[in-house]
Amino acid sequence: MAKARKEPRQTSATRRRGAQLEEAILQAAAELLKESGVPALTMDEVARRAGTNKNALYRRWPNRVALGVAAYHRLAATETVLPDTGSLRGDTLEMLRRANSTWSSPYGEILRGLIAAAGSTPELLAKLRDPAADSAHEAAWLTLLGRAVARGDAAPEALHPRVAYTPMALLRNEYVTIGAPTVPDAVLAEIIDEVFLPLVRGRTSTL
Structure with missing residues (x-):
């Protein structure tokens, strides 16, 4: 029996790079802060919401607090x-x-x-x-x-x-x-x- 051919995964997360991926991560972190506050902000949950992996987060921010600070500035930006x-x-x-x-x-x-x-x-x-x-x-x-x-x-x-x-x-x-x-x-x-x-x-x- 011929082996079933495994189709490569092609998700929007794997195609995103640079500023587009960073935007998705910050958006996910900002939404999580608004919904549940700082205690709920984890790298795992932000990565899940952004449709990416934790490595993508850690390449940009060393820890959850640094990511939270960046997301907070996004929320607080008002004229x-x-x-x-x-x-x-x-x-x-x-x-x-x-x-x-x-x-x-x-x-x-x-x-x-x-x-x-x-x-x-x-x-x-x-x-x-x-x-x-x-x-x-x-x-x-x-x-x-x-x-x-x-x-x-x-x-x-x-x-x-x-x-x-x-x-x-x-x-x-x-x-x-x-x-x-x-x-x-x-x-x-x-x-x-x-x-x-x-x-x-x-x-x-x-x-």
Whole structure:
């Protein structure tokens, strides 16, 4: 009896290469993070969902946390639309409220899970800070502060990156250092009224 001829497998996974395969892996990891969070993110499950093998993942990311960081940045990539309330207090408080809403959402829970999973690994913790995203956020806060200077709501000396980003640094501290699941609106107002606005108003050349 003639042996049955074995047909070669030709799946979409075996044909994918480079950017196409990486896109499928990141998509699978991002979906898994949204569905089940960081604890469920395993190389086995991501490979299964992406229709590939673990070697393809390990060639790109050394471990599940590094892959999770890359997938998180994919989830968190959004365009910032600046508020325009007519006052520096209103604009910056609205920006803090938006950030608070994001960080207390499932995406924020994913971020906190990744920070915990990264432990004390400096390389992974550094990757959780996306330079492009940080630059965009810093530029947004500088724009708000620049508007205030143009309105006469702040002195030109206040237009400094570290001054502009102070509210976000304090809000991040509430989540990362203190471990708050969400920050009350009263605390957001306190950050603006008791720290940021006095800092802005105190930065003058000679007064």
